[in-house]
Amino acid sequence: MSTTGTQPATSDAPRTVLRVGTRKSALALIQAEYVVSALRALHPHVDFEIRGMHSTADKDKITALYKFGGKGLWTNELEAELKLGQVDFIVHSLKDMPTVLPDGFVLACVTPREDPRDVVVVKKGLEDRYKTLADLPAGAVVGTSSVRRMAQIRRRYPHLEFKDMRGNIDTRVKKLDAEDGEFTVLILAAAGLLRTGKEGRITQYLDSTTEGGGMLHAVGQGGLGIEARADDQKTLDLLKALEDNEAMLACEAERSVMRTLEGGCSIPIGVETQWVGDNKLKLVATVVNVEGTEAADAEKTEEIKTREEAVAFGLKVAQQLTDNGAQKILDVINAEREANQDKKEPWVPA
Template identity: 40%
Template sequence: MSLQNAPLSIVIATRESRLALWQAEHVQSLLRARGHQVELLGMTTKGDQILDRSLSKVGGKGLFVKELEVALEEGRAHIAVHSLKDVPMELPEGFALACVMEREDPRDAFVSPHYPNIDALPQGAVVGTSSLRRQVLLQALRPDLKIEPLRGNLDTRLRKLDEGQYDAIVLAAAGLKRLGLESRIRATFAPAAMLPAAGQGALGIEVRSNRQDLIDALAPLAHQPTWLTVAAERAVSRAMGGSCSMPLAAHGTFTGGVLQLDAAWGDVDAQAPLVRAAASAPVTTLAQAEALGDAIAQRLRAGGARGAEPLN
């Protein structure tokens, strides 16, 4: 066996929510099947602890990954498995995205105990989401709805719905499917109606950038079409200064070597209409994917979308 293929002893840093553990255990099983010794290091992040305020007001989605990165830096763990839509567009110096895995369903799901879809909701119904992207897209579909904040892990959000705090909530279909909760999905939104977030449904694995042995070990888990697609999506957000404080959607579909990329930007105060942009191009490299994303961001700005500075 070559040194490059030698088994490694790997510790995965993970949040302790049920979905995060599923994701980490999924990667653990794939790596163990390739002969590596793999253990989990469960951690609670600030994003998990602060539940009374929206992420856009307390530091953004990076709150879900910072403690995991500290564990990598200190050597207590070697890799971190993330929902890619929670990963900031710029990684800290010394860290790298070593692998993007094949995407699960990227769409948003409509979840309600009483109503089959968004059109069936009564006038003024209460819909839960803390995503500014979902808020502006829901407002565009149904301006009459009352959008209320919804924080917590997947089980907590479903419990709040079942307690009657909301008429419906909107969640990522991927998380529900991964946890065997697909039966809770009453309807999935067509991307044309509710454009997904950059990276939604995809898992990314982060490492210290100097760990070439880990990068090599993770290479067989990568799915290149997904990686190219989410690179383009994330490039839109990066070029717009995107974080969870920005109501921005970006979603690509990869067919026959051609990447179709769609994006939308909205005004949370509903003072301006949605700005949409779309383009397609042949893509075979990450640089080409990111160039397409940059071009889409320019079109959004030209259409009136306002960029933002990332949160510190």
């Protein structure tokens, strides 16, 4: 925590100022402002200053994402600022946070979660012809840079084609809608479209009940994670008032599955969590090979009341995935990723 300046003449006490780190993308700044607005309402005596910065991957829109390294792709530069005391906490899209944080840092808070599902966005002018993935004809081009999405869609709709799509939401949608563009649809996170007021472009929500088979979202998707220094108890206490307990427990279970399988944020695992009764959490998970021809699935429901129980629950689901063949699939994906590191158009795990 830092202090600067003074309060108005009504008080001699210095105002507390907290500096909030975030990426500088439009969506990241919207997310940071959401957190800051909520914290201002809870702590009117505290001032908050948002400090946006571009990550290496934000600056470089050409290099394949995996070449930056799977762990900490969007977080490393921000964590350097946190370590140096230049910011007091960081607001992340939780799906971008590695499941193992650097020494001295903690996931201090998980805020109320936005819709975690993936969605279909159809090219302008084609909305009357296509609404869902099942509507698409053979050869229709799906835009995404996520192996998780590609693999799951291939599993259900092997007649579709895929092209890499990078950039922020506006950039991707412009590429989709370009008259000479090759894309028929995009697959995006619902949360990003909802937070940026573009929900009108959504034509289909994808989940475990989707026609033609389930489509599971990324670990932590839709959640905002706040990272802070482990020894900054004042900031940790202040952030706790914003935490959504159910979102935190569900996301901890999801992150535990991923951490157990690989310990990074780059494996193509799909998950879905749902509270189905008093303190009972249902977790569905899948790992699918790139071709969509092999898959390992898992599903468990258990009473979860604490963070420790959520982590243990994730371990059980990860073990079920392993028992059903997930590690074999991941070993092949990781071997191909290593072999393709110098190729022009590698698969991008996400």
